[in-house]
Amino acid sequence: xxxxxxxxxxxxxxxxxxxxxxxxxxxxxxxxxxxxxxxxxxxxxxxxxxxxxxxxxxxxxxxxxxxxxxxxxxxxxxxxxxxxxxxxxxxxxxxxxxxxxxxxxxxxxxxxxxxxxxxxxxxxxxxxxxxxxxxxxxxxxxxxxxxxxxxxxxxxxxxxxxxxxxxxxxxxxxxxxxxxxxxxxxxxxxxxxxxxxxxxxxxxxxxxxxxxxxxxxxxxxxxxxxxxxxxxxxxxxxxxxxxxxxxxxxxx
Amino acid sequence: xxxxxxxxxxxxxxxxxxxxxxxxxxxxxxxxxxxxxxxxxxxxxxxxxxxxxxxxxxxxxxxxxxxxxxxxxxxxxxxxxxxxxxxxxxxxxxxxxxxxxxxxxxxxxxxxxxxxxxxxxxxxxxxxxxxxxxxxxxxxxxxxxxxxxxxxxxxxxxxxxxxxxxxxxxxxxxxxxxxxxxxxxxxxxxxxxxxxxxxxxxxxxxxxxxxxxxxxxxxxxxxxxxxxxxxxxxxxxxxxxxxxxxxxxxxxxxxxxxxxxxxxxxxxxxxxxxxxxxxxxxxxxxxxxxxxxxxxxxxxx
Numbered sequence: 001x002x003x004x005x006x007x008x009x010x011x012x013x014x015x016x017x018x019x020x021x022x023x024x025x026x027x028x029x030x031x032x033x034x035x036x037x038x039x040x041x042x043x044x045x046x047x048x049x050x051x052x053x054x055x056x057x058x059x060x061x062x063x064x065x066x067x068x069x070x071x072x073x074x075x076x077x078x079x080x081x082x083x084x085x086x087x088x089x090x091x092x093x094x095x096x097x098x099x100x101x102x103x104x105x106x107x108x109x110x111x112x113x114x115x116x117x118x119x120x121x122x123x124x125x126x127x128x129x130x131x132x133x134x135x136x137x138x139x140x141x142x143x144x145x146x147x148x149x150x151x152x153x154x155x156x157x158x159x160x161x162x163x164x165x166x167x168x169x170x171x172x173x174x175x176x177x178x179x180x181x182x183x184x185x186x187x188x189x190x191x192x193x194x195x196x197x198x199x200x201x202x203x204x205x206x207x208x209x210x211x212x213x214x215x216x217x218x219x220x221x222x223x224x225x226x227x228x229x230x231x232x233x234x235x236x237x238x239x240x241x242x243x244x245x246x247x248x249x250x251x252x
Numbered sequence: 253x254x255x256x257x258x259x260x261x262x263x264x265x266x267x268x269x270x271x272x273x274x275x276x277x278x279x280x281x282x283x284x285x286x287x288x289x290x291x292x293x294x295x296x297x298x299x300x301x302x303x304x305x306x307x308x309x310x311x312x313x314x315x316x317x318x319x320x321x322x323x324x325x326x327x328x329x330x331x332x333x334x335x336x337x338x339x340x341x342x343x344x345x346x347x348x349x350x351x352x353x354x355x356x357x358x359x360x361x362x363x364x365x366x367x368x369x370x371x372x373x374x375x376x377x378x379x380x381x382x383x384x385x386x387x388x389x390x391x392x393x394x395x396x397x398x399x400x401x402x403x404x405x406x407x408x409x410x411x412x413x414x415x416x417x418x419x420x421x422x423x424x425x426x427x428x429x430x431x432x433x434x435x436x437x438x439x440x441x442x443x444x445x446x447x448x449x450x451x452x453x454x455x456x457x458x459x460x461x462x463x464x465x466x467x468x469x470x471x472x473x474x475x476x477x478x479x480x481x482x483x484x485x486x487x488x489x490x491x492x493x494x495x496x497x498x499x500x501x502x503x504x505x506x507x508x509x510x511x512x513x514x515x516x517x518x519x520x521x522x523x524x525x526x527x528x529x530x531x532x533x534x535x536x537x538x539x540x541x542x543x544x545x546x547x548x549x550x551x552x553x
Contacts, residue, residue: 005347009333016335016376097331100308104325105348252308 003115006107010119019085023123026081027131031070035139038066063143067151068219070135071158071211074128079165079190082124086166087183089116090173090247100252110244113170117240120166125159132158150218157224158214160232164207165190167239174246204228207235258319259284259400259430260305265314267300267454274300275311276454282447284319284399287426289441290434291542292451293550298434299328301451302404305432320400320430322349324393328404330385334378338369338388341377342395349396363391366421382409390418394425401425403433407440419443438542448542450549457549465545472538473511475520479530481505487530494523506533 014020037044042056050056061069090113093099102112132155136146169186176182197208210232216222260282267275275297282288290298303309304316306325332341342360351359364370367387372380377388386409393401406422407415422431422444435441441448448465450458458465477487484507491509492500496519499510507530511517517535524530 005344009336009344012340013333013335097327097329098333100303100306100327101325101331102348103308104306104323105345107348249310251310252303 003111003118006102006111006115007119010115014119014123019123023081023085024127024130027074027078027127028134030073030078031131031135032138034070034073034135035066035142039142060143063139063146064150064221065219066143067132067136067139067146068154068215070131071215071218074131074158075161075194075208075211078128078131079162080187082162082166083169083183083186083190086120086169087173087186088179089120090170091176091179091182094250094252095177103252109247109250113174113240113244113247117167117170117243120170121163124162124166125156128159128162129155131155147221150221153224154214154218157210157217157229160210160229160236161208164210164232164235164239167236167243171239171243171246174243174250205231207232257283260288260319260432261315261317262301262305263315263317265301265304265311265316267297267304267309267311273454275304275314277314278451278455279314280449280456280459282430282432284430285426285428286446287422287431287433287444289445289448290432290451291436291438291441291448291546294436296451297454298451299404300454302402302432302434305402318400320398322396322398322400324396324398324401326386326389326393326401326403326406328408330382330389330409332377332380332385332388332392335376337374337376338364338380339373341388342392345392346395351396359395363395366394367391368417383411383414386410387414387418390421397429399429401429401431403431405435406433407435407437415440438546442542450546452550458545462542465542472544473514473517474534474536474538475509475511475517475532476534477507477509477524477530478505478533479507483527483529487524487527490527491520491523494519496520 038060041058045056090099099112103109129152132151136148136151140146165186168189169182172185172189173182176185193206193208196202197206203209203212204227209228213224213228217224258281260280262278262280265275265278266273278297278301280288290301292298300309304311305318306323307316333344336344339360342363343356346356346359360373361370364373367390369384369388369391372384377385380388386406390403390406393403403422407418410418419440422433425431426444426446431444433441433444442462445462447459447461449456477484479487481504484502484505488500488502488507491497491507496511496513496516497509498512499508501508509520511520514537521532524532
């Protein structure tokens, strides 16, 4: 109940700043671009300077793999958009004094952080779900039927990675004063995680493992490994606790 | 001051930012009713003191004891949410303060009317002028009837009419609550404050009531002499050598003198008796302005 008023305020911000509109739209466009590009690839290539008489044959992957392919799009451009949307959420409010005002209203530091996270997390999961559903719709029309249970479950499992990035952005927002440095340091950390993820021994312990699990579920119908899901959840929890602790020390 | 009557007790508070000592053993008290002014030049530590008071920053040593159950705060730059309307701002802050239902709606209407923003209640605060934001921030701070109102430069962005209205409101509000107000506008402090703390280099150089302060700080005696220009020039030449004359200035046929002690007046009159064609046209004890007092304290006198 004590979170409700603060969540309503966050909701109003998300609506009035049009984040509620542009983030889902970005994820829909990134997603549906994948089946549409695959479907129209021959025509796209013919528009280029292809010598007359050239026969273009592109093997059409199964619909499950097309659907799973959007995860790579989301893990690059989608993550970038999420970082941009979240980079000023704490540092800007500290700089402009709203965080101090909330503190004098009796809003504890951890309630402040968790409310911000909850609203952004809801927006992120909603955007990813709607993006996955829109993509699956076009994939089914253009390439054949999909297992919708796997699509929805895959979207939820994949969301764990963007949620970790979101928590990381908030953590770095409590440590940095400028929004640019928040975005820069978050991106740098995400790139380090991506590079580390290429090492097979490290991947099971990294939060970006969620993307691999989601890809395997949607693309090949592989079962969900419990430990594989627990690891990103632990990363999110640890990052959130660190954010709360770091924000407690922050001058307002 | 009796401890039962105090709402704030700062004891030897020290706070530094790196090598800069923002507060250097600041001690002061504030009464449960009335207005305390925190005065001081830029960098004296006023805003840091307010941050310590509101628990917005950590301090290295000392203690800050605040007895208020409900605190209202108006920062120097009103921190509002630009996407909210005035009404929504008060509804959010009021609800966060524990108000619900009709009590909340009545408080919103009352405060918006009190600060003259009732007609603008459905406008987003992002489009408000600095003065409107400051008035709305004051309404937000008052929505839950706080025991303690903390104001950091509360009228700095207001026009003369807005300033007059807000100061008049503060004079009413201080009757049943404590107000702590930092300001560098001494005229405002004189109009509202019952007690002042003059801060210098992170500590309280002086804390007194406005009444006490005028008695304690040196009074001044202004004397004006009138005469022919030549006679006034001669008088000026003689008087400025006298040890009891602290200021001597000739403006045409008038010589303005300043003395600092009442006991010096007979000595002056004795000297004047030896001068011809010069008459005393004014001898007046001047009430020191807060600015005089402030400058004396800040300059370490």
